[in-house]
Amino acid sequence: MEQRRFSGKSHWYHETQARTCQADVQPLVPEAARVNDRFLLDLVVPDACLRTHRAWLDAARAASLHLLPDTLETTRLATLSCYDRLSTALTVAQVFGVQRLCNHYAARLAPLPGPDSSRESNQRLAQITQYARQLASSPTLIDARCRTQLSDVGLTESDRVTFNQIIGFVGFQARVVAVLQAINGQPARWLPGIDSQQDAPGERFAAPEADWQADIPSPQAGYLRPAQREVLAQVRRVPVLEPIADGLIEDENALLLLATLVGALFSGKHAPLLGLVSARINGSSHCFHRLSREVTDSALPDAVRNGERALLAWSHNHPEERALVQAAQVLTRSPDRFSAAQFTPVLEAGFSRDDALRLLSLTALCGWLNRLKIGLGDALPGQTATGPA
CATH class of the missing domain: 1.20.1290.10 (AhpD-like)
Incomplete structure (x- = not known):
């Protein structure tokens, strides 16, 4: 069967199946992809605050560029594409519900070509999406079987390290952005259908x-x-x-x-x-x-x-x-x-x-x-x- 690639993800809640629409679909907030600060996402922060916290903010910005670049070449040992990484980042941002992050990662993901429509590709994307959602929302659901399933769909040891780093990083980013929005006095915007994380047993x-x-x-x-x-x-x-x-x-x-x-x-x-x-x-x-x-x-x-x-x-x-x-x-x-x-x-x-x-x-x-x-x-x-x- 001929494999097909289609572009476009129209909103935050992306699917694991390639779209069948030939027309390019724009994200809800396309300008959210164009930011000068990939970590704070151009959130307005007092200059004095930026100077005081410059050391760790610079490291966080560098981590964002390293883990979620605009382009990269995959290899036999590092198979996570830009689409895989941004899809994971969007999944995690959806779990935590910080709107600024959802807009940003949705806008960056939208123009990228999705994986081909083969069964193997769909299984791989479905598995990494499920894992990312579980580790972000309910970490105690992750066990040895879940980690083995990542290997079963083709993630290498190097992929698994990067994959878990991305999930952890986006959670860190979401919480820092939430704190800075609170410092600015911005009201919290609750998204429907997002529940609070339950404490571990x-x-x-x-x-x-x-x-x-x-x-x-x-x-x-x-x-x-x-x-x-x-x-x-x-x-x-x-x-x-x-x-x-x-x-x-x-x-x-x-x-x-x-x-x-x-x-x-x-x-x-x-x-x-x-x-x-x-x-x-x-x-x-x-x-x-x-x-x-x-x-x-x-x-x-x-x-x-x-x-x-x-x-x-x-x-x-x-x-x-x-x-x-x-x-x-x-x-x-x-x-x-x-x-x-x-x-x-x-x-x-x-x-x-x-x-x-x-x-x-x-x-x-x-x-x-x-x-x-x-x-x-x-x-x-x-x-x-x-x-x-």
Whole structure:
């Protein structure tokens, strides 16, 4: 049968089947593709704020250009096309419901030719769309079988690393944009049919310790390029990334940019608290157990583990942290609903605007890290983990 290619995706909720319409179809907001800042999407941000946060914002912009370029050449080991990447980005943006992101990725995806109409292509696109939606909306649904299914439809180990990085990055981007819109006082626009993410089941955190094991083979040192060896040596010194550095080295540039973001954001006394909240909601038991050993209040891990009421009771004695936790919970579960109603109480609790932005951006970064660990391996209860999360 002759294979056919057709262009055009007319709106946010794209299909996995190639369209049969010969005419080019424009996206809802075609100008959303033409932005100067691929990370903030030309969102108006005070100059002073941009200067203060320039280090990690520059890394985020570079990650956007690297993971979601306008053009690229696929190879036998790196098969994800621009269409695959932008389709994934749009799927994740739809899950989180931040309208600015949906418009941007829909506008960039629209003119690209879709995959051919063969059964294999449709199965591949359907599988990666389903996986991206699940990892974004309900990370605990991802297991070894889901990861094997990606390999079954032709994704290589390098593809899987890039694919999971894209899902994590777009989730990070959605939450940072939501926070900056709240700083600007923009109202949250809820899209119909988008539900809040449900917290992971508490039993995932019942084991006292959990080690993490990648299901992507660690590369042999002799097969690494010099640039990969250099990046790996550097990233292994970052405690947050040390457990997953070997699994992510297939794309050393993305790993280095992620390490830059971790170095700029993952610091301060509130970092373990926000990491625990994110890990508890997303279901990353490995992140949760490692961070539990970093907090100074021994009652905090149990409070986070035991759910909303226990954490609320703990926060009665910690008014400063209470507003921060409540903002982080909304941002993690429903970035589309995050607004000044959550951001203003953080300022009223005594945090400066810049500190609040950094801490909530750290919350967004924790969601990225949680999804990398869930998407690339499993926590193994009963083994001893060492070092911070």
